[in-house]
Amino acid sequence: MILNSILFLGGIGLFFGLGLAFIGKKLAVKRDPTEEKILQILPGSNCGACGFAGCAGYAAACVEEKTDIEKCALGGETVVHQISDVLGREAKIKENTVAVVLCQGKEGISKDRFNYEGIEDCTAANLMSEGSKECAWACLGLGTCMRVCPFGAIKMDEGIPIIDREKCRSCGLCVPACPKGIIKLIPERQRVYILCSSRDKGKIVRENCKKGCIGCGICVKVCPRGAIRLEDNLAIIDYDKCNNCGMCVEKCPTKSIFSVNVSAQTQFLS
Numbered sequence: 001m002i003l004n005s006i007l008f009l010g011g012i013g014l015f016f017g018l019g020l021a022f023i024g025k026k027l028a029v030k031r032d033p034t035e036e037k038i039l040q041i042l043p044g045s046n047c048g049a050c051g052f053a054g055c056a057g058y059a060a061a062c063v064e065e066k067t068d069i070e071k072c073a074l075g076g077e078t079v080v081h082q083i084s085d086v087l088g089r090e091a092k093i094k095e096n097t098v099a100v101v102l103c104q105g106k107e108g109i110s111k112d113r114f115n116y117e118g119i120e121d122c123t124a125a126n127l128m129s130e131g132s133k134e135c136a137w138a139c140l141g142l143g144t145c146m147r148v149c150p151f152g153a154i155k156m157d158e159g160i161p162i163i164d165r166e167k168c169r170s171c172g173l174c175v176p177a178c179p180k181g182i183i184k185l186i187p188e189r190q191r192v193y194i195l196c197s198s199r200d201k202g203k204i205v206r207e208n209c210k211k212g213c214i215g216c217g218i219c220v221k222v223c224p225r226g227a228i229r230l231e232d233n234l235a236i237i238d239y240d241k242c243n244n245c246g247m248c249v250e251k252c253p254t255k256s257i258f259s260v261n262v263s264a265q266t267q268f269l270s
Helices: 002-029 033-041 055-063 076-087 122-126 144-148 202-208 219-222 247-251
Strands: 097-101 154-157 160-161 184-189 192-194 230-232 234-237 257-258
Touching: 033 055, 033 230, 097 160, 154 230, 154 257, 192 202, 192 234, 219 230, 219 247, 247 257
Parallel strands: none
Antiparallel strands: 097 184, 154 160, 192 257, 230 234
């Protein structure tokens, strides 16, 4: 009796197993051979930095010409050239960039208006009276950018994101994740940054932040290449003109202009 039951159940299992295998084979979606080649070229990390759920989705979009072939942040130029060869499409190699947080508003540097105790998310915090900082452009320090980075290139330090230049792949996911719009992709060759985004007048900036740009214009005057201009009370660097001489860094009275220590890998250390 027991043996018959075992044989019966085994037969049912075998029947359904063969049936599912047959149906799966018949209904299987055949992948384009070109798409398969691109998928083999891609790193297979499925990080999502390209804007697709995984490498397979990106490979399909490349074949269908629904996206650019330069979006694989992890693969770099090598992958771009290989995809270009497979598809016969010209590769538009862009200048290497790195994400930079244009704010130094660490704890004790930028003043708080109130103590935020809500959801640990910058976008949520920004909905509450534009955040807890006196400066409307200050980093809210809740780590939303850190959590969206697929490469672990961002860490929080005293309420400010620190970006590891070696790990950053310039995917750009952190840029829209910041509700203050203070994370930018800047040419990797650039060493001098204005780490402030405030458009307030100098007097207000002095009251709100110890390292904010006060729009004094000293950097504009000392720059030998005319690479700096004032725009809405904020100093702006033209990266095409700047040669990283550092004269503006030395003369800035609030230390809002910074020369990155590349050997230390991170955006800034102070």
